[in-house]
Amino acid sequence: MSDFNTTDFTNPSTFILLGIPGLESSYIWISIPFCTMYAISLVGNFTILFIVKTEQSLHEPMYYFLCMLAITDLVLSTSTMPKTLSIFWFNSMEINFHACLTQMYFIHCFSSMESGILVAMALDRYVAICHPLRHSTILTNPVVSKIGLAVVLRSCILSLPYPFLTRRWPYCRNNIISHSYCEHIAVVNLACTDVRLSSYYGLFVLFSVIGVDVISIIVSYTQILRAIFRLPTKDARVKTFGTCSSHLCAISIFYIPDFFSSLTHRFGHNVPLHFLILFANVYLLVPPMLHPIIYGMRTKQIRDRLLRLLTQNQS
Template sequence: MSDSNTTTFTNPSIFILMGNPGLETSYIWISIPFCTMYIIAVLGNFTIMFIVKTEQSLHEPMYYFLCMLEIIDLILSTSTLPKTLSIFWFNSREIDFNACLTQMFFIHCFSSMESGILVAMALDRYVAICDPLKHSTILTNRMVAKIGLAVGLHSSILALPYPFLTRHWSYCKTNIIPHSYCAHIAVVKLACTDTQLSSYYSLFVLFSVNGVDVIFIIVSYTQILRAIFRLPTKEDRLKTFGTCGSHLCPISALYIPDFFSALTHRYGHNVPLHFLILFANVYLLMPPMLHPIIYGMRTKQIRDRLLQLFTRKES
């Protein structure tokens, strides 16, 4: 262990994840809300997918996209939290070099997929509200499958350069990562070669890919709001806006922390490291926990089906 920490090497066999430096005495207390959020996320997401699968009236593009979002949430949270909890509970800090790169790929790939599916859901709401007569002919089951496949391929291609570039850097002096998972920027900081290409690529993805997704969503909802305000009665406007409100919360929960986390890691030199790491963990756990709650509470069909399940159990 000491040799790997003091010599220059390329492709170390293992990295050492430090967890959250500075908060070691609070690991047990920190793990309680993390574990609770993960349990809620798993139970909530599986419940939503079960309801959509068993309820025939929910076999529509909006709910197919929602199931894709739930699957992405489960994979994204599961790719990081078990290792984080093993550090907090068992002091299991070692992670294989290839496993670290795989974790890095999963984080970036499925974060990008989440963004892509939110764009697809915005497209679905746009067609349903602005051109409802063509909704069933445009967003067929075949088209929904093609969109899901396109989002998956697009995200995989975008995420591949992260582990590819990281694998080819030379690492010097230490293999200790001051983080609870293999965050790209935390690993890159260990390299002793010029990593500007990796940094520029991260910023490119953040602004030109995620930024384009945000712009597309804003344009879609601008058109949706214009269509809503043209509806004849207040009841119709409120009902139509209600179908979109459940979508706006996950959008905010994804993009605002995403941009905040990426920019503070690069330019927030005065922000305490333990806060950045804590925020990075919460950022990956919050959307998977919130999505089933938001859609379960604000989507009438899902809410009614949930009530039916609970009332049957009680009777």
């Protein structure tokens, strides 16, 4: 380990991920809920993909976007959790410099992609409720494909500067990252130069991507609520609003922890480091775990298809 604490190197071949400093004695216990959440995420999201693929009646825009969300959740959780668990179980702290940059890119790219997919799903709900008779003509398969492509390209392009900027900084302090994965700020803070460009770019992406996406969702749901309140009966209003409940839950479990994590990292100077790292891991695990559960429980078509699969297997 002493070789990795050396100074005066500009391009480290490896970084050392400490995991969760201060909680080393509890790694085995921490790994149990982490591994459980990751396993539920894998099973749940693969189940969503299988059900939508095999059920012809689910070949609609809402479920195409749901499949994109499931794929994004799988990549996002898998980009960090296997390495984190290897730290907890095997004390495998080394990570190759380029693998670290790749992990950083995947985290930012697919976090941005998930935000864009939630906006696309809000658009689908807006068209379905405000223009129900034109839903199939507005959100055709080519339009859905173009929306998906736009979300992917935006995320991939805007996330490219993260690893490229990080790679160009000279690292002459040490190569020890006080985190369980290659979190952007935790890595660039090891550089021995002015890294404000990386910090400013991170803020730019936060406001231009997450900020714009949140505003778009708010505008969509403002129009949706106006349309719902125009409905003649209370039952009709409740039933129509119920079609948005899964999406609203998905929005809440993604954006609320995201904003909390961003604010505490920048302004929570008195917050213990182990709490920040724990929360950062939970933020990348909980949405991928809960999304398939929420849509599986609250979406009748998926729930019915899943029940048929289970009863067929039992018989």
